[in-house]
Amino acid sequence: MLGQAFGLYSHMRNNRIRSGFLIAGLFALVYLTVWGLLLVFNGYGGVPRGRTAFGEAGRQFWAWLPVTTLAAGAWVFIGFRVNVGLISAVSGAQGLSREDNPKLYRMLENLCISRGLTVPKLAIVESEALNAFASGVNDEQFTVTVTSGLLAQLNDAEVEAVLAHELTHIRNGDVRLMIIAVVIAGIISLVGELIFRNLGRVRVSSDDAKKGSFVAILIGFAVIAVAWFLAVVIRLSLSRSREYLADAGAVELTKNPDAMISALLKIAGRADIEGVPSGVMDMCFENDPDDFADLFSTHPSVTKRVQALVQTAGGRMPAMPPHPPRVAERQDLQTMVEESAAGIDPAARGPWARPPGGGSASP
DSSP states (O other): HHHHHHHHHHHHOOOHHHHHHHHHHHHHHHHHHHHHHHHHHHHHHHHHHOOOOOHHHHHHHHHHHHHHHHHHHHHHHHHHHHHHHHHHHHHHHHEEEHHHHHHHHHHHHHHHHHTOOOOOEEEOOOSSSEEEEEEHHHHHHHHEEEEEEHHHHHHHHHHHHHHHHHHHHHHTTTTHHHHHHHHHHHHHHHHHHHHHHHHGGOOOOOOOOOOOOOOHHHHHHHHHHHHHHHHHHHHHHHHHHHHHHHHHHHHHHOOOEEEHHHHHHHHOOOOOOTTTTTHTTTTTTTOOOTGGGGGSSOOOOOHHHHHHHHHHHOOOSSSSSSSSSOOHHHHHHHHHHHHHHTOOHHHHHHHOOOGGGGOOOOO
C-alpha cells in the first residue's frame, strides 16, 4: 500500500513537472516552425541579390519573435479557457443534467464524496461506441463525458468503474497534461498540414531582382517536418503508466476490481468513436490501437491492463469475455480464462494464472 501511495503521489508530482516542460516545449516548437516557414517563404519568394534566404529568415525571425511569443501564449490561454467547448464541438458531446440521468449523477457524486473531490460536470456523446473521457483544466471546467453505447451496454458496477477511472485521471492531473499535449500537437499539425497542402500552388521566384533558394526550401520543409514529428512524440511520450494508475485508482474508489476487468473486456474492440480526432481519442478510457500502431499508442493494451488488475488488485477473470475483443488479444484473454479455471501455478505459467477456486494469486 505504501508503495502504491508513493507511486501515485510521484505520478502527480511528475505530471506537474511535465506540464511545465510541455508548455516550454510548445514555445520551442512554435519558434522552430516559424523559422522553417520563413526559410520556405524566402526560398520561394526570393531575396534581393547579395542576400541569402537564411540571412533574411534569421533577421525576420528575431523581428517577429515578440509577436510569435505572444501568439503562442495566447494559444495556450485560449486552449485552457475553451478546451472543453472545443472538445465537445469535435466530439458532438452534449451536457447531461441531473434530471436527464439522476442515477449516473448519484454514482458520480458518491465517488467524489468518498474522496472529497469536487463533482465534475457530465456530458454524453450519442454513439454506439463504448468509451468515456475527462476534459478540463480546473474544478470549474472538469467534465466527464460518456457515450450512449457505454451506458446501454455496461451494468451499473461497470459504469461506476469507468467513472472512477476518469475521476482518477482528474485527481492525478492526467487530464490537464493531455490538454496541453493536444494543444501542442494541434497547432504544429495545423501549420504543417496547411503548408504541405499548398506545396503545388507556389513556385520559386524567377524575378531577376530576387533569387530563390531550393536549399532553403528543402531545409525549411525539413525543419517543419521535424517540429511536427516532435509534437507527435511529445504527445505519445506521456507515460502509459497513467492508465494503469487510473485503473488502480478506480479499484481503490469502488473496491471492485472485477467490475473494472469486466468493463475493459466489454469495451475492447468497441471503443472507436467515429469522427472524433485522434487527440481526443488519446484522452479516452480506451483507444483501440491496431496491431502495429500499438507500439505508438498512448494506451496499453486491454490484455496488459487486465493482467495488471489480476496480478496486483486481486481481480478475477470471468468465465468468458463479455464481448469478443480484437483478434490480436482474443487468444491471450482466452488463455487467461482457461488457466484461471485450471488453477495453474502462477510461478510456472506467469502472472495470468490463479489458484484453484478463483482466489487471488499470491503477491
